[in-house]
Amino acid sequence: MTELLTGATIADGTGAALRRADVLLDDDRITDVVEPGTAPEHLPRRDLTGLVLAPGFIDAHSHADNAPLLPEHDTTKILQGVTTEVVGNCGFSLAPTGHDHAEAVTGFLGRLFPPTDMTWRGFAELYAATDAAGYVTNQCPLVGHGTLRAAATGMTDAAPDDEAARTMRAALEEGMSAGAFGLSSGLGYPPARHATTDELIDLAGVLGGSGLYVTHMRNEGDQLFNAIDEALRIGRAAGRTHISHLKAALPHNWGKLHPALHRLRRTRRAGHQVCNDVYPYTASSTTLTAMLPADYLAGDDEHTLNRLKSRSARWELATAIEQRTSFDRIAVASTPSHRFEGRTLADIAAELGVEPVQAMIEVLVSERLKVSMTHFSMHEDDLERALRDEHTMIGSDGLPPGLGGKPHPRMTGTFPRVLGRYARDRGVLSLPEAIRRMTSLPAEWFRIPDRGVIAPGRTADLVAFDPDTITDIGDYQDPMRPPRGLPWVCQAGRTVVDGGRYLGIRSGARLSPKV
Template identity: 35%
Template sequence: MNNRFQVEFHFRNALIFDGDGAEPFKGDIGISDGKIDFVAPASECIEVISDKEYDLAGMALAPGFIDAHTHDDHAVFDPTKIYPKLSQGVTTIVAGNCGISLPPLTLNGQMPPPPLNLLGNSGLFKFPNMASYRKSLAKNGHAVNLVYLIGHSSLRIKVMNDVTREANSEEIRLMHNLLTQALNEGASGFSTGLFYPPNEAASEEEVVGVASAMKNHGGIYTTHMRDEGDDVIKSIDESLSTAKKAGVPLLISHHKCTGRQNWGRTRETLQLLEEHRPSLPLNFDIYPYTAGSTILQEDQVSEETRIMVTWSKTHPERTGQELGDIAREWEVSCKEAARRLKPAGAIYFQMHEEDVHRLLKSDIAIIGSDGIPEDEHPHPRLWGTFPRIIGHYARELGLLTMSEAINKMTGLPAKVFGLGKRGRIAPGHFADLVIFDPKTIIDKADYDNPKVPSEGINAVWVNGKEALNSGSIGVSNAGRLLQSDFS
């Protein structure tokens, strides 16, 4: 075995988490030309010549974290907007989720209908195809790697004159062809947001007709299901049926059971998913909080549910306030207060911690922040998801081992999205790395102060370039557009 190495960078004395879920070990790694050249346990005697050496005694080294669910479609262009992800150790993001994507939709000054407005204003919808989006990424550069999905709502708005109805056969054909084109130009999959108005009229037949474009090309189907509350089982059944008919892998987005009457039903949902694992590649992503966040919708408002306003176009001064407090001050119902605040965003406190625990422990769960970078008062998941998993759920609660937690944000999502040579500390793999203190890593953002960086992240490397060091942005253009490969 070769024990002499000449590399650009030598990382010594690290506690290495390989990303596969194995127990960590002390050792060294070397990287050159953006890839890992060697991995050596401390027990091996090696000789290393390097351009620069880093002593990581007391620190852990892991593959860079993969955020399986983001809305960073435009934020990826701006290092300051992607900082919340870098500061958590994220080196790869998946965007275009929940049926909303920038390409291939152009709005020509028209206001983006909810929920597309979560991505920003109409001026951002300027990419008629995936190729133009990819060209802009290459021209501007981006700090993290990007996996991109094409959203069904964006396709429907592009080809249909009325999205409140089911698409006809010609419209389905057009969307199928647009998705095929996008896959050829660098997209990795297709997402739906059947919960939202622009997408809710789509039938299963329509979704299958579009998603089947991925059957021979390759790609993954992700879905924000129609219902995560009373009809969650029915929605999972639809998702499973759609993926099987289209012949594609399935990823259920931000899986949860909302509403007090549905707390505990993750026992049912997990059993159902387990029953279908032999016949379908399937996973779900999850964030480690009991509240979600999206647009403010009157039909999601009840007097019993705690709701916090994340932004409001009509009453921006109410950002960060509780909907119930606003309603009492205005002497109206919560639904009426929501109507007056719209267009707006909100945090909904609808889940139970025991369900979060149960889902996190599932071996088909991967981690996605679902953060919304454009929100004035965002959900703390935007800044804290990944350190919270490791620091709180693994180290403090012992719900998972650190190795298991890290696997859910590295090796496992790399497999789910078909990202070869990513998500592991192994020779020949790309040098996406995070260096952190396993004794102190923890989230600091909360609902009152959501824009607070986490603690314990020492450095982040993207494709062999240092993108973050001690909280400061370094190389801001090392990211690449990645494309799924399920061959």
């Protein structure tokens, strides 16, 4: 079907100045970009007067791997104008499920994802299952090191032996052959927390020096610089390094983003390719088990629960984490029972009449470790400094859909928040540059085919928004409200959001990286 998009101001994704133009679509492709009023009069047209037309946004860091497998449609991203998501981040991918350690993989993934009926073994079978279910947004999957390790060794803190190392390499090779875009790690989470740098370098070598290593680094606070250096060492073995949700966590580390970004610039000048993503909030979100020392997590869920129930747990945890932890800055986001959600650990402790560490233990034990949290740990100055860097792209880091509760509002508001708060209101980025960070930059970096720019021959993934009114609406107490000021989205030339309403059409696809 041929359609002419008229009346819009074009942000073409390259960072070039906004301009007036009409865009001609034919089926799933952009066929021409012409001066206003010069296209043939007889063409059917869509009037986008007053709106900015941009390429569909690309979420550089998502955990919506399970979205295709849900019976309901996950609309949290498409209503933000996101048409493509990079999934499999932080070492969590839904394959491989393993042979001898299938139960360990289920437990590992269950700390992040809602219950999922995993009927596959490897990546080809996983992708066949998600392809059959259909996609609301396009997906670009990564292979998760945490899942590889759990499948090969279980949740042990022991180093993989030669056989386990071969199993991990073979699974990574299978994932890449099946269409994955790279390798991800989550070195803050067990079992990856126990991995050595050499283990990761050995695995990254499978990518042959031309691949992509994406990492939730080992430390985002006190040891930030050491963690960056480790990430770059591993990334050199892969080919390129991507640092996920770059931040300086906890008040005594605020200000470290300036030297951290300088470190990355120096690395680029030396010839190594490195980029990063951020989300536009000063609160993070992860599993509450991330608060626990490594030895509490060096085993399966029952091991961790038994440690938490032991008489020594309160004293050990108070000694290990209490000194630099502000429990009034940590809120429970979601739990299976939905108890405690939206409340800080300090508030829960006051209600229970116990110390905050004991309240944390109570929440973890009663919910069998399946607890996500929101942690107010970052400073606005560091966030804005990261946003200004030309190699920073935008990622929501939204939790998997289907958990319920009160997830971080980045799940519904990330991209409108950048365009509204940080481009329009605060001027941290120009509008064309903000669009570039969401479109052509991640498309080029992740090697996503035919997307990221409005140009003839490209796939017609497009979004139209009102630059004067676009804004995020959801907050930490009511996070699931969709944004305002984003009336129209199309995927591969097919309208999927009209008048700000999702039309109930799964028009996405699983993409394969450009060769």
